[in-house]
Amino acid sequence: MNLDDAKEILSAYRSDDRDREDPIFREALEQMASDGDLKKWFEEQHAMDRAIRQKLASIEAPADLRARVMAQIRGHEARGRRFTLPPWLAIAACLVLGGFAVFYSRITGPNRFQEFRSEALAMVSKQGGPLLDLETPNLSETQTFLREHQAPCYEALPAALKSMETAGCRAFVWKEHPASLTCFRLPGGQFLHLVVIDQAAVGGANIAVGMKSMGEWHVMFQQKDGMLLMWATRAPMEELKRMFLTASCEWPDLKKPS
């Protein structure tokens, strides 16, 4: 390797810690050990590199740039988590839900429980996903938010649910009763919605436990500590069964899904 070749290769050398092990520099570095001129040139070159890097390092990014970048990324991720529904499917869902509401009211007559179930389902069926007050993947953040807003929040969830990412939550009022919605992301990518309300809000209705299919929705109710828990998802029934089967170890009252 002649002197010019060695210089050309060593021009790309940054520092010992990063480039010393790169075989492309080995021969040139070895040559430097026995060539005083090359060594002198290399030291000068290296000093210039250091000086220029030092000068350029004084270009400082705005103090809030990192935070701005992260906020933008989180905003993008939050938007991505909000599910979108094609308009035709939203109309179909509304028709199906509306049909169910009429069907149920004709058979059993209007009561608070059915009203609550229909309205809760309408809320989670909203095109573009339900409106959320807080968008976060963190369940504990949703629980803190709901507590702060005096919304009912059932915290003794099974581990399988606690470890699940959320899309966010919402605190709302249904017929003067505080209520909450928490949206979990199921492993398959769909959502599992948990609506919680004081049991007194739905009167003394005889609420059937177990899963029910209502159109494209699978719904399940539980009564815990004076609260009514309504679970609703469009995920395949099999996925829901698997999840609640795991949870049934910690929730003995949970019937094995049929």
Added chain:
Amino acid sequence: MATNLDLESIVSELYSPLYRFAFALSRNETQAADLTQETFLILAKQQAQVRDVTKIKSWLFTTLRREFLRGLRSQSSHPEVELQPEHQDELVVEPAVLRATDASTALEALAQVDESYRMVLELFYLADLSYKEIAATLEIPIGTVMSRLSRGKEQLRVLLAKTEAPAKIAPSPRAGNLPT
């Protein structure tokens, strides 16, 4: 295939060098910050397509450069109205980052290097990319990177010597050499 990138760590590690690179390209603080944000946002949107995590650094610099060039093309197809010279002077504001004379000197010298060498030098000094990463970013052979680095550095050395020589001959009185 990487599906779950640790974006927070990537941002923390690379937002400063990306901003410096963007600033060297645009010479405008706002544009540099926008370019940096836009580049990370593109990464967030396309992270599922990232196949080799080790190439994220050069991917980010490639993307930033592409976005900058895209912006330039867009500006040239929608040219802005020229300001009248007498008003133009009033609107020229020296960016805060360039008030640091050291950076200003280095950037000015870099700007005077032949265009064919400049980008390689900027990626070497501002982005701290290796010759392989520079080759990947600019999509040129490794040998070309090395020869451009070598020639570019030579030009830069001469330019910096010209810039800094007067200071050595006539040091500023503020440096302590008060006339006696």
